Each structure stands twice: as C-alpha cells, then as structure tokens.
Amino acid sequence: MSEPLLTLEGVHTHIGQYHILHGVDLVVPQGQLTMLLGRNGAGKSTTLRTIMNLWRASAGRIVFDGQDITRLATPQVARLGIGYVPEEMGIFGQLTVEENMILAARSGPMDEGRLNWVFELFPALKKFWKSRAGTLSGGQKQMLAIARAIIEPRRLLIVDEPSKGLAPSIINHLIDAFTQLKRTDTTILLVEQNFNFARSVGDNVAVMDDGRVVYCGDMQALAEDVALQRRLLGLSLDSHQ
C-alpha cells in the first residue's frame, strides 16, 4: 500500500445530542481509490462531512498530507486541494452549467485542455453548457457535481454515493469516468451502496458499522470472500450485480 494521503485517528463526531462517530480510524492511500462501505446509518456520510469540517470532530485527529486539518474551516480544507461532492450533489440549480463550473474553478479561468477532458468524461455537460443546472436530469446533475470537483486538479476527491438513484446506463458511465480518473493518479475516497460499482472501481475498502470502521483491506479480497461480505455487510456482492 502506498503512503497515506489522509488519515483519521479516533475521530468522534456529535450532532446535537447524538453521538454519531465513535472513534473512526481510516487511512486513504495516495493515488488509490478507497471505498467506504456500510449499512445505512453506519456513519459514512458523517465521516466525509467531518473530514470537510462541515461537522466538527469532537475528538480525534484528521491529518491530510502530514498537516492536522481537524480544526481548519471548511474553505481552508477545500483550498488544500480536497474536492467534495455531497450526497445531495450541491448543484446551484439557478445557475447555468457554465456558471457552476466557473465557480468551481477557484483559481481563475478554466483551463481549456482540462475542460475538454471533462467534456470527454461527461459529454452531456457540453450539450447543456448554457442551460440552468436545475433543469438537468439526476444523472446529468451528478456528472456536473463530479465535473465541478475535478475542473481543477485536486489532491483528494471525496464523493458521497455518486450512483444513488441513477439508471444503470448512467452508473456504467460513472464507473468509466472514475476508472479514467484513477489513471490520472487522483486519490479518491468514495462512499457507495452499489456493490457492483464499488467492486468495479475500488482499490481498497473500509467498512463502517455503528460509527466505527470495522474492516479495512483490499477491495478484491472482500469481493471474493462471500462469507466476509455477509458478516460485514449482511449480504453478498454477488446478489447485487
């Protein structure tokens, strides 16, 4: 396994009176795609939001490339080169696709070569460039959300359930896109419920349950071990293809 880019050490998160994360330990290796799996309510999305400091960790440390980012404000975390796509995608529906992308290109005008690469990944965005983002379909919105996160080179891309509610053909398109992104050596942390998706793109896997990481390992190993899948996730990957 390569050097860790992101490390969570004993992270606890409270939301109001609720104790959601109970000491999460997680390592995201550089240049690889790490899947974060688990049942509904296991704490996956909370973990991602805690990394971005949208919810503040009440205990523990979050280290990104050797720097403790636990207490950094969300914009500062993003400025370190972390792109985040929330579960609800966070599309600005009243803005055009172009305006969404302009905002995401924080350091200035969009690089034309990179924009063309994004268009190759998601051709629909070019077609609807001047359209209001709110008029896009669910799949197109997800493409825009991911495109926005990668329009500038990011050191870490965090995506929460990209395949949620999408048609199989769109999911296959997203799998292709993430496969291409992996070739660019982008480090990716992906929360996903679709196990076929997870197996197709994941290098490593961490499984969460009840606010803790209960398993870390190789994605391929988990995919091949039906008994382990049943124990960790309550079902087998094969039944979800």
Add this chain to the structure above:
Amino acid sequence: MTTEALERTKTFKPAEWIDAQPHYFLLLLMGALGFLAMIFYSWAHLAELGAEPTVLGALGKAASSWLTMTVAGLAMGLLIFIMASGMTLVFGLMHVLNLGHGAFITLGAFVGASALAALSGLTQADSLLVNLLAIALVMVAAMLVAGAGGLVFERLIVRPVYHDPLKQILVTVGGSIVILQLIIVFWGPNEIPVSRPGSLLGSFTFGDVVIEKYRLLAVVVGLAIYAGMQALINRTRIGLLIRAGVENTEMVENLGYRIRLLFVAVFVAGSALAAVGGVMWALYDQMIHSHLGDLRMVQVIIVIIIGGLGSITGCFYGSLLVGLLFNYLSLVTPMVAEFASIGLMFAVLMWRPQGLIPVIRV
C-alpha cells in the same frame, strides 16, 4: 422544426404568462386601474367645477393626471427600493432578517443632513452639475459612516445569532434602538430641516403634466442603483458567488470560498444602501427626525414581502407597485392611500404566498 422554433410558435396563453411574469402583469394592471381611477376622478372634478363633462375632456384630463401621478409613483417606488434593496440583499444571502435596517436609513439621513450643511457652498450654487456633485459627495459620506456602522453591527450584533431567526429579530431591534439613541446624542431629539439644492426645487410642466425635478432625480438614482445591482449580481464573479450563496451557502464553502467575508461585505453594502435611501428621503421630505427609518421600515418590509424575501428583482417591482398605488390613490382617495400597500401585500400573498419572484433555496 427545432425545439426552439417550436417554443417560439407556441400559442400565447395569458394564464401561463401571468404565472411566469406576475410582476409585469401587476404593473400593467396597476397602470390600467390607475388610468380608470383617473377617468372617474377627472369626470367628478370637471362636474364639481360646474363644467359639463365630456368623454374627450375627461380622457384628456385623466391622461395628464395619470402621467403626473405615474412619474410621481415611480419616483416614490424607487425611493422605497433604494431603502429596501440592502435589506433584501442581506436576507437573500445571509438569511438574516435585519430589523435594525431602519436605523441605518436614519443614520444616512442625519449624516447626509450634516454633510449638506457642510457643503452649503456647493448646494447653493446655481449650477445643476455642482448641486449634483454635492449630493453625490453627501451620499458617499453617508455610505461611509453607515458602512462602518454596518461592519460593527454585523460583528457585534448579527454574527452571534446567524442561525437563530428569533434572536435575530430581538437583537437587531435592540441594536437599532442603540443606534437611534446615539443619533439623538449626536444630533439632538428635534426635527432638522434639510434644504434641497436650488436647481432641484420646482417642477417641469408639459401642458397639464407636472413632473417634480427631484422626483426625476429619484427615478434616475433608483434605476442606476437597480441597474448597478443587476450588473453586479449577473455579470461579476462576486455576483455569481452571491447567487450561489443564496441557494446553498454550505456548497460555496465546500468549493473553498470564505462565505463569511462575503456576508460581511454584503451587510456593509446593505447598510450603505440604506444610508443612500436615507439621504434621498431626507431631500425628498426636507425634514428629518430620529424615527424616520422606523416609519419607512413599514413600507420596506411590505415591498420585500411582496417581491419575495431575498429577491432584488422582486423588491424592485414590489416597490414600484407600492409607489404607484400610493400615488394613484392619494389623488383619488387620500385616506385609503395610507393603508393601501398593506391591502396590496395581503392580495399578493393570497395569490402567491412566496411573493412575486421568490428566491429558490436548497
């Protein structure tokens, strides 16, 4: 045939148009009803004078009255817009209902009165350009003082209660009382007369149509502020951030922008705009007192609600509607005019509970 071509050839459906453009519909309706009221008023007025009213005579008089009152109404509407625009901008982006906004209107009026007195050499000159320069300088002074006040107000009063709407109402009202007391300490409790520069006194007369010079200035300033705000919001990166922030503050932060800095800037700008409104109102009324802002806040809140909370365009059209309604009715039935804007607000809310042009948030 392309989709666009098909769209163009689609049959015009009034109900759909009214639903899509309620502000244009209401403006047209207001203008038409205003004209109708002017016809009745003219007929009655001619009869009162003992003349035998004729349809042509009544129509002619109604047209000139309508034009006079329409320009007056637009001017008043734009004055209200100048005062309200800052408050709706702050609410749109920050979701803060700043009931202390009226204090900044008052502050602007008082600073403006002092600046006008200090620039009496310019205001008493015979040249229109020199007079306008004086007013511009007065506005800059008022904006600077109110902007600085806004900066302190946001830091001390508003920031601790960003996520608590009930406390926002309480502390902003409390903050406004503090500002008003400070105004009384500095300027005293009495009313202060404000002199309008000489070249802005009087009216232009075209036949029976009378247009007050100062109202024309109010129209020009109001339209310039609206155009400036639209250009800022729709054509600049800061405007893009504001529009994005209105929809989803959290996502703007996720993209690496420090939205708090934008909040401060918008609050300061909102306070400065209130001060411009205060100066314009002081010159319009030619008399200021410490409750000027509080009294104007009733209309400010009404136009913001009519337009849709947080919507600058909605606030603009809401202001025009209130200004026109007041002026049409003030000629026909002055007693009703004072309360008519409240009736208009109820009617709009019954029809469109979110206001004319609601802001869409995630």
